[in-house]
Amino acid sequence: MATGAATTSTTARQEASRASSDAGTSPPVLRAFVDGAFVDSAGASWDKLDPVDGSVRARVQEADAALVDRAVRAARAALDGAWGAAPVAQRAALLRRVADRIEERFEQFARAESADTGKPLAQARELDVPRAVANFRAFADTIAAAGQPSFLTDLEGGRQALNYAVRKPLGVVAVIVPWNLPLLLLTWKVAPALACGNTVVVKPSEQTPTSAALLAEVLAESGLPAGAYNVVHGFGPASAGQFLTEHPGVDGVTFTGSSATGSTIMRAVAPRVRPVSFELGGKNAAVVFADADLELTLAGLARSVFANTGQVCLCTERVYVERPVFDEVAAGLADRAGALRLGRPDDPATTTGPLISAEHRAKVLSYYRLADEQGAETLVGGNVPVLGGGLDHGSWIEPTLWTGLTNADRPMREEIFGPCAALVPFDTEDEAVRLAGDTDYGLASAVWTTNLSRGHRVAQRMRVGLSWVNTWFLRDLRSPFGGVGLSGIGREGGAHSLDFYSELTNVCVAL
Numbered sequence: 001m002a003t004g005a006a007t008t009s010t011t012a013r014q015e016a017s018r019a020s021s022d023a024g025t026s027p028p029v030l031r032a033f034v035d036g037a038f039v040d041s042a043g044a045s046w047d048k049l050d051p052v053d054g055s056v057r058a059r060v061q062e063a064d065a066a067l068v069d070r071a072v073r074a075a076r077a078a079l080d081g082a083w084g085a086a087p088v089a090q091r092a093a094l095l096r097r098v099a100d101r102i103e104e105r106f107e108q109f110a111r112a113e114s115a116d117t118g119k120p121l122a123q124a125r126e127l128d129v130p131r132a133v134a135n136f137r138a139f140a141d142t143i144a145a146a147g148q149p150s151f152l153t154d155l156e157g158g159r160q161a162l163n164y165a166v167r168k169p170l171g172v173v174a175v176i177v178p179w180n181l182p183l184l185l186l187t188w189k190v191a192p193a194l195a196c197g198n199t200v201v202v203k204p205s206e207q208t209p210t211s212a213a214l215l216a217e218v219l220a221e222s223g224l225p226a227g228a229y230n231v232v233h234g235f236g237p238a239s240a241g242q243f244l245t246e247h248p249g250v251d252g253v254t255f256t257g258s259s260a261t262g263s264t265i266m267r268a269v270a271p272r273v274r275p276v277s278f279e280l281g282g283k284n285a286a287v288v289f290a291d292a293d294l295e296l297t298l299a300g301l302a303r304s305v306f307a308n309t310g311q312v313c314l315c316t317e318r319v320y321v322e323r324p325v326f327d328e329v330a331a332g333l334a335d336r337a338g339a340l341r342l343g344r345p346d347d348p349a350t351t352t353g354p355l356i357s358a359e360h361r362a363k364v365l366s367y368y369r370l371a372d373e374q375g376a377e378t379l380v381g382g383n384v385p386v387l388g389g390g391l392d393h394g395s396w397i398e399p400t401l402w403t404g405l406t407n408a409d410r411p412m413r414e415e416i417f418g419p420c421a422a423l424v425p426f427d428t429e430d431e432a433v434r435l436a437g438d439t440d441y442g443l444a445s446a447v448w449t450t451n452l453s454r455g456h457r458v459a460q461r462m463r464v465g466l467s468w469v470n471t472w473f474l475r476d477l478r479s480p481f482g483g484v485g486l487s488g489i490g491r492e493g494g495a496h497s498l499d500f501y502s503e504l505t506n507v508c509v510a511l
């Protein structure tokens, strides 16, 4: 039971029934989850708006500094108590139960995720919720199988020493996640953090607070001790995000979001020299060679440019096409953009949702205008659509393609994070690699070719963390995930996640 400044608290089960029964009546109130209970905050509240039609979806209570402090203290107590002492087998078993329980509540998670973001319900069912389940199962497997190398060290005189390392939790981990794939990215961090015995304080995006609260219910039902998972709602600067990252009780920060915020968080933890793991933005390139299977390529490009309305850090915003097939690729991709169906999330015909917010649409639209000013030819889109049926209060935008831009133009250099890309021709492999690498970012790339030698060669030359050939966003959760340059620091995934979420103590025994 929570104590201190909060005025009321409820169990996870009570909150679950409240949140689910509120649908269709007054918007639910979302509160922090601290020390195993939902608690009121003395801070302000804000309305979480539906990006589909601008209606109010939830009233969210902002955690003030005192509540963030309580959350960090609760996490510390759980680390020093039940969860920190839990053996690996117990942690792995808990993660598997969590996966099972998310599956039991599959539709509730899918609807919550779709409602917060406006993304098609079909996408939440096919991508976001299955990945949350997979994240918990993958890290249960990873921690259960994790070992450490040991070394027999030869000493003078024929003696030896045994060196081995023991894995310990990093500690209290701040988990700060964005709004584009809220549940997927939250569980991608929470699952390995808990697997390694850490406790967490989560700050979901102010735009997408719901799935973090649902996950609190599931974790509590699955037997996670109170205090091991806490949620504080709020914004970044002068709000829960800043209070959390500057808190002296936080031992490390894992963050996905913009490069600018990553830089701010680095400064926040610098005085205490805390480790960070950052998955930041991208300005990702696709390279299409003339020998590519164009049907496969166009389908892949359409997905990589327009998936999640372009709001995935891995999305392609620059498409370099070998000159002989340039016109064909441009026309084919424009056809596919024109075939996308913008609409309500629960309409099975909908392929594409709105952007997350009016503010984000203003940003994306500013790049559409900039592309016009810089002389781009707009092949398709370029505007705000008129959809009718109440949708025109939402944050809709047209899928958009340009030609005529160069790498010097701002729409080619800055992350837009919308359903748009520019196509540029190239003549040689070296030129393609140079153009693709001409960016301060370095997250992902995709090479499209039927020449496998070239595929391997070009993929390896890309200055990125993730280099796909004839595919995009194909994930094996054991493989390293992260970026170079402005795209991030560190790698997560499989054993790489264990490395971030653990401290190792090397024991050296003279034999």
Ligand SMILES: NC(=O)C1=CN([C@@H]2O[C@H](COP(=O)(O)OP(=O)(O)OC[C@H]3O[C@@H](n4cnc5c(N)ncnc54)[C@H](O)[C@@H]3O)[C@@H](O)[C@H]2O)C=CC1
Binding pocket: 176, 177, 178, 179, 180, 203, 204, 205, 206, 234, 235, 236, 237, 240, 241, 242, 245, 256, 257, 258, 259, 261, 262, 264, 265, 279, 280, 281, 282, 312, 313, 360, 363, 415, 416, 417
């Ligand atoms: N995965 C990605 O690559 C993402 C990239 N972006 C990029 O960032 C741009 C801005 O979007 P935002 O929502 O403002 O992203 P953001 O990076 O500012 O926000 C992401 C998360 O960080 C938190 N945050 C913000 N400032 C913070 C601070 N000073 N300390 C601690 N936490 C803080 C936010 O509350 C949110 O939970 C987008 O237009 C897009 O270009 C946004 C979301 C995800």
Ligand SMILES: O=C(O)/C=C/C=C(\O)C(=O)O
Binding pocket: 180, 181, 185, 188, 256, 257, 279, 311, 312, 313, 314, 475, 481
């Ligand atoms: O597959 C993943 O683990 C992550 C995918 C997407 C992002 O990290 C993002 O959009 O930020």
